[in-house]
Amino acid sequence: MNPAILWCGLLVFALCFFLHVVLWRISLSRVSSLLLVVILVVIPAAAFTFVLLHPTPWNGILGLERQQFAEAFLLHLSLAGLYIASYPAVRAISPSLELLLIIGGSSGGELSSQEIAQQFVSRTLVNARLDDLAIYGFLQESGGVVQVTWLGRITVAFFRAYRTFLGLDVGAG
Amino acid sequence: MRYEKIILVSLGVSLLALPFLHALVSRMVKGFSPQPLALLLVLGGNVVYWFWLAAVMPSYQAPGSIAGTAYAVIVHASFSLVYFHLFNMSETARRIRILFEVARAGKVPVPLFEQLYKTSDIVTIRLDRLVALHQLSVRDGRYALDGRLLYFAAVLVLGWRRLLGITKQ
Numbered sequence: 001m002n003p004a005i006l007w008c009g010l011l012v013f014a015l016c017f018f019l020h021v022v023l024w025r026i027s028l029s030r031v032s033s034l035l036l037v038v039i040l041v042v043i044p045a046a047a048f049t050f051v052l053l054h055p056t057p058w059n060g061i062l063g064l065e066r067q068q069f070a071e072a073f074l075l076h077l078s079l080a081g082l083y084i085a086s087y088p089a090v091r092a093i094s095p096s097l098e099l100l101l102i103i104g105g106s107s108g109g110e111l112s113s114q115e116i117a118q119q120f121v122s123r124t125l126v127n128a129r130l131d132d133l134a135i136y137g138f139l140q141e142s143g144g145v146v147q148v149t150w151l152g153r154i155t156v157a158f159f160r161a162y163r164t165f166l167g168l169d170v171g172a173g
Numbered sequence: 174m175r176y177e178k179i180i181l182v183s184l185g186v187s188l189l190a191l192p193f194l195h196a197l198v199s200r201m202v203k204g205f206s207p208q209p210l211a212l213l214l215v216l217g218g219n220v221v222y223w224f225w226l227a228a229v230m231p232s233y234q235a236p237g238s239i240a241g242t243a244y245a246v247i248v249h250a251s252f253s254l255v256y257f258h259l260f261n262m263s264e265t266a267r268r269i270r271i272l273f274e275v276a277r278a279g280k281v282p283v284p285l286f287e288q289l290y291k292t293s294d295i296v297t298i299r300l301d302r303l304v305a306l307h308q309l310s311v312r313d314g315r316y317a318l319d320g321r322l323l324y325f326a327a328v329l330v331l332g333w334r335r336l337l338g339i340t341k342q
Contacts, residue, residue: 001177001241009244024337071181075244078251085258088266090333096265096299097327100308103316104324110317117296129267130286138272145280148272156276159263165192167200168207171263172298173270173290 001071004063009075012047016040016080030135036087040080048073092128095120176238179229180245187222188252194218195260206305208264215257222249265302267295 020039029035051058051069059065064072089097102119103111130146133139138152148156163170195214202210223246230242262269267290274289275281281289300316303309303323310319318324334340 001180001237001244003237003240006240006244021337024339028337028339071177071244075248078248078255081255082251082258085255090330090337091339094327094330095267095295096303097323097330099296099299099303100318100324100327101331103309104318104327110315112315113297113300116300116316117293120292120296127287129271133268133271138268139275141283144283146275146283146286147280148276152272153276155269156272159269159273162259163263166196166260170273171265171269173265173267173295 002064002068005068005072006075008062008064008069008072009079012044012072012076013040013079016044016076017083032091033084033087034136036084040084041077044073044076044080092132176230176241180241183222183225184245184248184252187218187249188256191215191218191253191256195256206302208261208302209306211257211260211264215253219250219253222246265299 016039020036023035023039024032048069052066055066055069058069062069088094098120099116102116103109106115130139133152134141136151137149138155139146140149160170191214195211198214199207199210226242226245230238271290278289300309300311304311304316304319306320306323308318308320308323309316311317331340
């Protein structure tokens, strides 16, 4: 394999990642997850598509053929996908990781379940996620009632089918 | 067949087989916690893939075979971990659980929303899960750190949040 495929894919990911860090430090958007997808997937996809359709002079500069550009994009996409999949645990407080930090940081190094539960506020654990789901169009609130949108129903159907495929019940959350 | 084609074909076959292998294993192994099972499958699958690459690569002494191997390792590990995150989302994500609960209830008055998915349940489920993963131990009703892997991951995430400037969110 042409080593330039490896470097091209890693370089594109590094550049997108740098842009992500800079933008986030300037201002954190309410739709940061969507913005992250735009930065790590949509923009690079558009750039790679442009290069595939107009290989000159890029193939001369990078020494890659059309298929090799696609392979470089696949490498970038794999790293981008992994970071996007990991991002929710960074963006919002993951209760599991928060639990470990609370217990690890406690004096004596141990806590009862009541002491642990007191550290969590319902608003943080549930309402923050409710706000996320509403912002992205999975839930809607109307007349003091919350219900699932068509997008939410598709998501539920997908995960229900996936869990059935695995022979598992719905996750406990 | 060129080494590059071998890599691309093997990546496709291995990654497409992963969900089917997971479905088979999760049906065969009952009583095992789903989360560590999925993680073991993904990590084990990567180790098997590395051994396969190590076995195949020496046959292809063409220039760039090391770059090709590095490419295969990175892409395989990344996509298989994306799959693990997808499974983890179906198993542990609050948002998915909330969607399921609201979809089942049909319409939920906002004041009753928190009764669908209680804070105490969220904490209890996670404590049990962390004990099953050997990251916490429990004695006389008191929890303490056991393994350190996820704790260090939590410290890393905290540091990453600080770097991105989102610690106050």
